[in-house]
Structure formats: structure tokens, C-alpha cells
Amino acid sequence: MLTAVTTALDSEDAALIVPVRVRDLLPRDLPACSWSGSGTHLRQVERELVRVAAGEVDYLAVCTPMDLPVAIGGIDYQVREKAGTLWQLAVLPALQSRGLGTLLIRAAEQRIRNHGLRRAELAVEEDNPRARALYERLGYVAYGREPDAWDEEGPDGVIRRHETMCVLMHRDL
Template sequence: MLRGVTTHGDTTGATVSIPVRVRDLLPQDLPACTWSGSATHLRHVERELARAAAGEVDYLAVCTPVGVPVAIGGVDYQVSEDAGTLWQLAVLPALQSSGLGTLLVRAAEGRIRDRGLHRAELAVEEDNPRARALYERLGYVAYGREPDAWDEEGPDGSVRRHETMCVLMGKSL
């Protein structure tokens, strides 16, 4: 259940609660996930769904009662033989700080345990303190740093390289 969502700019202080559920992300969900990244990103997610069908990853969606994804993210089992690696975690911006990220991470951890693994790992960009604070609240501990890079598509279709430094974090399950 998603609780305590207050619309930004709402002066009435109204709170809306809606039930949500976690399920596998499906290819037909991708048009509703444009909030999670560029067209290039969504093509990458589509390729990851093929890996999910092969059992190499889990790709989850937190969905509203009508099935619309409001948070998505994956667990890769090929990065480390001893852990599931959480990646591409995203929450619809208007619903951030409402508990959806926590729900998504906990569901991913459950999938990792279901595979018989006892450790979850992730990388968070150093310039994303809100996400890092969430992971720390959920028990993740920093154990290193490493650079990461990927191509991003701009609104005009141009592609630029995004380079960043990430904090590596892990948690025993």
C-alpha cells in the first residue's frame, strides 16, 4: 500500500493512499515507463527483459491497481556469483519519498534470497545523496568506489557520454 502521497504545491495537505503490487516488468509496460529515462535507456531495459526471460536477471515493477509501473528496477545475477546486484532502480519523480523505493528494494532482496543467495550489492552515484541515504537506511554499507559511464540520448536525439563515480554498497541478507 502506497500511503502519504501529497501532491507538490497542494496547500490542503491532502493525503492519498492507493494499493500497489510488485510484479515482473513486461515488454508492454515500457511505453508507460518513459519517466525512467531516455529512449536509449528504454531500449536497454527492453534488452534486459530478454535476459529476464533467460533467468539471468529479474526486472521488477511496482504497479498501481490498473497495472501502471511507478517504480522499476533490476537484479543481475551475472555480475557476482555470490550476490544479486541491484541496478537501474527508478521511481516516478512525483512519487519519490513515498516508500516505493523501499518496497522495490525489499522485493528485489526477496528475489535474491529466493535464488539462495545471501548478499545484495549495488552502486549509487556519488552525486545522488538521497538514493544513498535510502540504501543506508535499508542496511547497505559502502565498501568501495568505481567509475561508471553510459551514453545518454538528449531531447534533440543527440547522444552524449555520461561519466560518474559510484559508491559500491552491499548488504547481507
Template sequence: MNLSSTRTAEVAVPIVVRDLTPADLPACTWAGTAARLVQVERALERAAAGEVDYLALCTPAGVPVAIGGVDYRAVEGAGTLWQLAVLPALQSCGLGTILVRAAEERIRSRGLRRAELAVEEANPRARALYERLGYEAYGSRPDAWDVTAPDGSLRRYETVGTLMRRDMAQGDA
């Protein structure tokens, strides 16, 4: 074996789509700050009450590599996708598409025919994904949340989100 040469290999790994659980949270530190994981933990409490679905795409070992929620209370008659995240090393490998389609299936299973989301204007790659999946922009809104800075101080993050939606036919996939 020549150790000085670089080789590329492709490996196919099956992905399981399931509900995220509190036991998964320690393996999701890649998805954001500690404060964000607290928000995800609160979302799991809402999932237990049936207000949201929170999905995990997992490797055969059960490790989450993509997560995201669907909120059924944010917009009347629609499921709102939010907090979508893919393990950075696996971005642009199709996991975002699988996550969005799984979320849409959950929305359809509740008898709803519209999915909505907001994407930061500063995130053109995510917007391109949603457009490829059939989402159309219909407006924008300011958004803000608190984040913990590396020095431990609390800072306010402000952004503008482009509002997008997709009308789904029941047989659409």
C-alpha cells in the first residue's frame, strides 16, 4: 500500500428516519450551541404533547446525522419546518432532501397539504435546496434569538428570514 497517495472511495450507508429522542441529544452537539440543544429539548416536550414532530436521520448505529422539526401550531393549516440541521461533514450528500421529504410525509399524514419554512437570507445554499424541492418564496420577516458567545456572554442574533411554502398533493413525494 502506498501511503503517500490519496484515494477516494464511495460508501453507501443506509439512513433510518425516526423520531428524535432526549437520549439522542448528547450526539447532536454538531447541530448548534448548548442553548440550541435546550431549544431542541423543549421541542421534544412539545412532540410528546403532539404539537410537533421532531425527526432524526440516523446511521445504522443509531447516531443522528440530520435533525429537524415540524411545528403544527405555527401556521394554521400547515406544517412549519424548523431547526433543520445536517452534520456539517455530510452536507451536500442528499441528507437535507431526505429530511425535508420525511417532514413533508409527516405533514401529509396529519391531513395537511402545505409545508412552510423560513430560511435566513444569509443562507443561499439552504434556499437553493428548498427551491429545488419546490418551495416558493412569498415574503420575509425579521427574526432574532439569544446565543451564547464563546466567552459565555449572551448576545442577540438578528437576521431576516425569507418565508417559503410548498403546496403538496396527497400523492406527491
């Protein structure tokens, strides 16, 4: 899949169009994905990539012509019966609101269909209205809430438990 991302520059008349493509995320990509989270997060992503070979998950990357990931996200086929669950979706902060998240989600939905499933699900933190608005624009509907928690590494290197409440959303494909 090849598409282009348009980014406005300082001048109102200037735009930069960069072609991107979606492919599988590979272990060799992880050093270039430090923007997506802490070292703890990247180690978790590395563990999830092991599950790809078993067909339990897919992990995608939206890449620039230099093959650098600028958006990543996973699909877990083990969370809910008859659904692919999108998770760990992230876009390089400097390129947010440029269509990369939409491209990533649409590619993930196609993977779910290719897996023989007709439902996509995800959880979004209640305090992330921007992400929730994107999911709603893409046709996802809230159907419940549940708590979530994970370990995250702070800038001081200390690992703390992050606890949050998430809105559960789904979309029929």
C-alpha cells in the first residue's frame, strides 16, 4: 500500500508530499521507534513481534521512502473471539493529524478481514479525546468501559504502574 502524506511548512504556500507504505514491523525497526514509547514499551513490542510467527498478532509499520517507521500498531487476534483488537497504535508526534493514523487503522482492518474476521475492536483511554474522535470518524462505536494498566518507564528510568480507564469501541468490517 502506497500513499502520500502532506505536511504544511512555515509558508502557507508550501507543502511537502512524502510517499509512505504500510508493511510488517520488524525487530530491526525498533531502534527507530523510540518516539513511540519508553524502553519498557519497546521491549513489550519486541515480545509481541515473537507472536507474529504464531499468527496470534500482526504488527504494522507505516514507513517513509527511507524505510523509517512513522506510525506503528498491532492487531491481536487472541483478545476477543471473532474480532481483531487494535492496540499500541502510535504516530510520530510531529506527523500527527496528517492521515497516518487513518492509513494505519485501515491497513489493520484489512489484515483483520484477511484473517477471516469481520469485527475490529480497540480501547482508548478516556482522557484521550483526540484519539477517540479519530476512531469515531472512522466508524468505531463505544460499547463499554474497562480499566487497563501497564508498566511504563519514566524519564528518570524508574518503572511505574500506569492505571487508566478505557472506552471500548468496535466497528463491523
